[in-house]
Amino acid sequence: MDRVWELRSEFAEGLWATLWLAGAGLVIGGLLGLIIGTGLYVSRQRGIVPSRPVSVVLNVLVNFMRPIPFILLAIALQPISRYFGISGIGNGHALVAIVFASAFGISRIVEQNLVAVDPGVLEAARAMGASRWRVIWSVLLPEALGPLILGFTYALVAIVDMTAIVGVVGADSLGKVALTYGLKQFDWTVTAVAILLVILIVQIGQFAGNAAARKVMRR
Amino acid sequence: MSLIELKGVSKTFPPTRKGGEPVHAVRDVDLSIESGEIVGIVGYSGAGKSTLVRLVNALEPTTSGSLLVDGTDLTTLRERQLQKVRLDIGMIFQQFNLLGSRTVWGNVAYPLEVAKVPKAEQQQRISDLLHFVGLADKAHAWPEELSGGQKQRVGIARALATSPKILLADEATSALDPETTVDVLRLLKKVNAELGITIVVITHEMEVVKSIADRVVVMEEGRVVEHGDVFDIFSRPAHPATQRFVATLVDDVPDAAALEALRRRHPGRLVTLSFLDESVSQSAVFAELIRRGIEFELVFGGIEDVRGRTFGHLTVELRGDASAVDEAIAAVGALVETREVA
Ligand SMILES: Nc1ncnc2c1ncn2[C@@H]1O[C@H](COP(=O)(O)OP(=O)(O)OP(=O)(O)O)[C@@H](O)[C@H]1O
Ligand SMILES: [Mg+2]
Numbered sequence: 001m002d003r004v005w006e007l008r009s010e011f012a013e014g015l016w017a018t019l020w021l022a023g024a025g026l027v028i029g030g031l032l033g034l035i036i037g038t039g040l041y042v043s044r045q046r047g048i049v050p051s052r053p054v055s056v057v058l059n060v061l062v063n064f065m066r067p068i069p070f071i072l073l074a075i076a077l078q079p080i081s082r083y084f085g086i087s088g089i090g091n092g093h094a095l096v097a098i099v100f101a102s103a104f105g106i107s108r109i110v111e112q113n114l115v116a117v118d119p120g121v122l123e124a125a126r127a128m129g130a131s132r133w134r135v136i137w138s139v140l141l142p143e144a145l146g147p148l149i150l151g152f153t154y155a156l157v158a159i160v161d162m163t164a165i166v167g168v169v170g171a172d173s174l175g176k177v178a179l180t181y182g183l184k185q186f187d188w189t190v191t192a193v194a195i196l197l198v199i200l201i202v203q204i205g206q207f208a209g210n211a212a213a214r215k216v217m218r219r
Numbered sequence: 220m221s222l223i224e225l226k227g228v229s230k231t232f233p234p235t236r237k238g239g240e241p242v243h244a245v246r247d248v249d250l251s252i253e254s255g256e257i258v259g260i261v262g263y264s265g266a267g268k269s270t271l272v273r274l275v276n277a278l279e280p281t282t283s284g285s286l287l288v289d290g291t292d293l294t295t296l297r298e299r300q301l302q303k304v305r306l307d308i309g310m311i312f313q314q315f316n317l318l319g320s321r322t323v324w325g326n327v328a329y330p331l332e333v334a335k336v337p338k339a340e341q342q343q344r345i346s347d348l349l350h351f352v353g354l355a356d357k358a359h360a361w362p363e364e365l366s367g368g369q370k371q372r373v374g375i376a377r378a379l380a381t382s383p384k385i386l387l388a389d390e391a392t393s394a395l396d397p398e399t400t401v402d403v404l405r406l407l408k409k410v411n412a413e414l415g416i417t418i419v420v421i422t423h424e425m426e427v428v429k430s431i432a433d434r435v436v437v438m439e440e441g442r443v444v445e446h447g448d449v450f451d452i453f454s455r456p457a458h459p460a461t462q463r464f465v466a467t468l469v470d471d472v473p474d475a476a477a478l479e480a481l482r483r484r485h486p487g488r489l490v491t492l493s494f495l496d497e498s499v500s501q502s503a504v505f506a507e508l509i510r511r512g513i514e515f516e517l518v519f520g521g522i523e524d525v526r527g528r529t530f531g532h533l534t535v536e537l538r539g540d541a542s543a544v545d546e547a548i549a550a551v552g553a554l555v556e557t558r559e560v561a
Binding site: 129134 | 298303305308317318330334381
C-alpha cells in the first residue's frame with residue numbers, strides 16, 4: 001500500500017486522464033454515433049427519409065469499422081492523428097481512437113433504439129404538418145430518449161474499457177498506471193487499486209445513467 | 220364546390236419484396252365530400268380505407284388522378300406546401316398516437332408549435348381545447364396515466380388545435396369499449412355541429428356509421444363499390460359487401476337457415492313486407508289483410524331507426540283460402556314492397 005501512496009500523483013493523473021478521455025469520448029463519440037445512428041434509421045426503406053444509397057454506404061461503413069479490435073484500431077489510426085497534427089502517442093491520439101471506435105459502436109445502439117419508436121407517433125407528427133427534419137428532432141429522438149440514455153450508459157462501460165487500452169499508445173490513463181507500475185513490476189496492489197478506480201467510475205456512470213433514464217421514462 | 224374531391228384517384232405501392240406484386244391499394248376512386256358533412260368509409264381489412272385518407276392529407280402521394288382539397292390540387296404541391304395543407308386537416312388514430320415524451324398539454328401544444336403560433340396564444344388555445352374535450356383537469360397528466368377514451372379526447376383536442384376544416388378519423392373508436400365509443404362519437408358530433416368541421420370516419424363498425432354518418436362510402440379491394448345517404452344504405456343496400464355490413468347491425472330478414480326453421484312451425488305462406496320509407500303505415504297493410512279476412516301472424520322482423528327515420532322488414536305468415544291469399548298478396552304489394560320468401 002505504501003507503493004500506492006508513493007504513486008499518488010501518477011494515480012491522480014491517471015484518474016484525471018481516464019475521466020476526461022471517457023467523458024470527452026462519450027460526448028463526441030456519442031454525438032457522432034447519434035448522427036450516424038439516426039442516419040441509419042431514417043434512410044431505411046419506409047424510413048422518414050428513405051435513401052438506398054445513404055443506407056448502403058452507412059451500413060457498409062459501420063459494419064466495416066465495428067469488428068476491428070480496438071487495440072488494432074488504436075494503432076492503425078496513428079497516421080490519421082498525425083495527419084491532423086496530433087502525435088500518434090499520448091492523450092490526443094487516444095481520444096481520436098476512442099471517438100472513432102465509440103461513434104460506430106454507438107451508432108448501432110442508437111439505430112436499435114430508434115427502431116423501437118412507434119411509427120404511428122411519427123405519422124401523427126407528419127399529419128400535424130411537421131417537416132421530416134422536425135419529426136426527427138422533436139418526436140423521434142425525444143420518444144427514444146430513455147432507452148437512448150441507457151444505451152449511452154452501456155457504451156460508457158465500453159469507453160472506460162478503451163481508456164485502459166489506450167495506455168498502450170501512451171495515454172496517461174489508469175490503464176497506463178496499471179500497466180507501467182502494476183503489471184510490469186508485478187505489483188498486484190497497484191494493479192488492484194487501478195482496477196478498483198475503474199470499477200468505481202463505471203459504477204457511478206451506470207448509477208447516473210439509470211437514474212436519468214428512470215426520470216425520463218417515468219418508471 | 221366540394222371540400223374534398225377525388226377524381227380517378229389510384230394508389231399503387233411498389234412490391235414489398237423483390238419479384239413480388241405491386242399492391243393496388245386504391246383504384247380509380249371518384250368521391251366528393253361536402254363541407255360540414257360526416258362521411259363514413261367502411262370496408263373490410265385491406266380495402267384501402269387508411270390509404271385513401273392518407274392520400275387526402277398527403278401523407279402518401281397519389282399514383283394517378285386528381286385530388287382537390289378546398290380547391291387546391293394536392294398532386295401539384297411540393298412537400299413544404301403540403302405541410303401547410305396538413306395543418307388544415309386534423310387526424311385521429313386507432314392507437315391514439317400520443318407523444319409519450321409530452322404531457323397532455325404538450326401534446327396539444329405540438330401542432331401549435333409546428334404552426335409557429337406565439338406562446339401566449341398557445342396557452343389560451345390549449346386551455347380552450349382541453350375544456351372543449353372535457354379534460355381540463357388532466358392538462359399535466361402523462362399519456363400513460365389516461366384511459367383509452369381520455370387518450371382519444373387528447374387526440375381530438377390535438378387534431379383541432381390548428382382549427383382545421385377537416386378531421387380524419389381512422390378507426391378512432393376501434394380500440395375503445397362500447398360505452399367509451401359512444402362518448403367519443405358524441406364528442407365528434409359536437410365537433411361537427413359546433414365547429415362546423417367536416418369529418419371523415421373510417422370504420423368497420425356499422426354501429427359507428429349509423430350513429431354519426433350522414434353519408435356512407437363502401438370500399439372493397441381499393442374501389443368504392445357503393446355510396447349514398449346513410450338511410451338509403453341501411454334500408455336498401457345494393458352491393459353484396461354493403462349488404463354484409465348492414466346485416467351485422469340489421470337482422471330483420473330471415474336467412475336460409477332461419478327460413479327453414481320458420482317453415483317447420485308455419486305452414487302458411489311466408490311473405491316479407493319491406494317498409495322502406497314512412498309513406499306507408501303498417502296499420503294500412505294490416506287493415507287490408509283484416510278486411511280480406513286473411514289470418515296472419517308476424518313471424519320475423521324488426522324496425523330500425525336510422526338518424527330519426529325508420530325502416531323495417533316484417534315477415535308474416537298468411538293463412539286462408541288460397542285464392543283469397545293470392546289476392547291479398549297482390550293488394551298488399553300495391554301498398555308496400557312485398558316478397559314471398561317461402
Ligand atoms: N406503405 C405500404 N406499402 C405497401 N403496401 C401497403 C402500404 N400501405 C398499405 N399497403 C397495402 O394496401 C392495402 C390497403 O391497405 P389499407 O391499410 O389502406 O387498408 P384498410 O382498409 O385501412 O385496412 P384495415 O381495416 O386493416 O386498416 C393492403 O393490401 C396493404 O397491405
Ligand atoms: Mg386501416
